[in-house]
Amino acid sequence: MSDIAVEVTNVSMRFNLGRERINSLKEYTIKLLKKSIEHEEFYALKNVSFQVKKGDSFAIIGGNGSGKSTMLKIISGIFRPTTGNVMVNGSIAPLIELGTGFDVELTAKENIFLNGAVLGYSKKFMLERYDEIIDFSELYEFVDVPLKNFSSGMVARLGFSIATLVKPDLLIVDEILSVGDQAFQEKCEQRMDDLTSSGTTLILVSHSIDQVRKVCNNAIWLRKGEVIALGQVEDVCNAYLQG
Ligand SMILES: Nc1ncnc2c1ncn2[C@@H]1O[C@H](COP(=O)(O)OP(=O)(O)OP(=O)(O)O)[C@@H](O)[C@H]1O
Numbered sequence: 001m002s003d004i005a006v007e008v009t010n011v012s013m014r015f016n017l018g019r020e021r022i023n024s025l026k027e028y029t030i031k032l033l034k035k036s037i038e039h040e041e042f043y044a045l046k047n048v049s050f051q052v053k054k055g056d057s058f059a060i061i062g063g064n065g066s067g068k069s070t071m072l073k074i075i076s077g078i079f080r081p082t083t084g085n086v087m088v089n090g091s092i093a094p095l096i097e098l099g100t101g102f103d104v105e106l107t108a109k110e111n112i113f114l115n116g117a118v119l120g121y122s123k124k125f126m127l128e129r130y131d132e133i134i135d136f137s138e139l140y141e142f143v144d145v146p147l148k149n150f151s152s153g154m155v156a157r158l159g160f161s162i163a164t165l166v167k168p169d170l171l172i173v174d175e176i177l178s179v180g181d182q183a184f185q186e187k188c189e190q191r192m193d194d195l196t197s198s199g200t201t202l203i204l205v206s207h208s209i210d211q212v213r214k215v216c217n218n219a220i221w222l223r224k225g226e227v228i229a230l231g232q233v234e235d236v237c238n239a240y241l242q243g
Pocket of ligand 1: 015175
């Protein structure tokens, strides 16, 4: 068990999709009392199982709405699965939604310290690491600019630089890197490689099969919440591309 970083066992996730348009509280109350609100049950994940070994770089691929982000949110503890279990061995640095943990009214510099505090780092530690974060993100001219004036790529730069500041046991990266430019994506790929070489486990969601092939060695392909293929990255990517 000790060489396993993440174990997902028979995970299903059900959402209730409200299909009806309800225009007022009165209408809602009447429908609620009559028990006539229709909720369609929808499974975003259906009986998904896989293991990720420590130090592995693992990709989750699949088309839009196939359940990739939902899986990441379950692994990160943001969602509880409807059924099934997830075991995570070690500390997690999740980079899931762009700007989570940031306050857009504050400057980049203020957000670095805010994020550091949220992650449990002391002000002294963040002061020591501040230059490194700015160097990696290359946002030198923008440290005193409020985040609301940042492009999505700039927010991604800041988020990735902070999340990889210390070596997490498990780094979870959702699509956010796709908004970074080519040079920054390559820099992030290099940092992900460095981290996995030193023992960090990586779980990556990406629509770029080239990036997945470059960065990961194992993968899972989800379609409509179901596992279609699982195994070595080359085999899974080829199966996915053949559709
Ligand atoms: N909080 C929620 N409530 C209801 N439905 C949801 C919720 N979150 C996700 N879903 C639904 O679950 C399905 C899977 O969504 P998810 O975001 O996991 O897909 P994805 O594979 O990451 O897609 P994409 O590639 O487009 O980012 C979608 O049909 C989505 O509408």
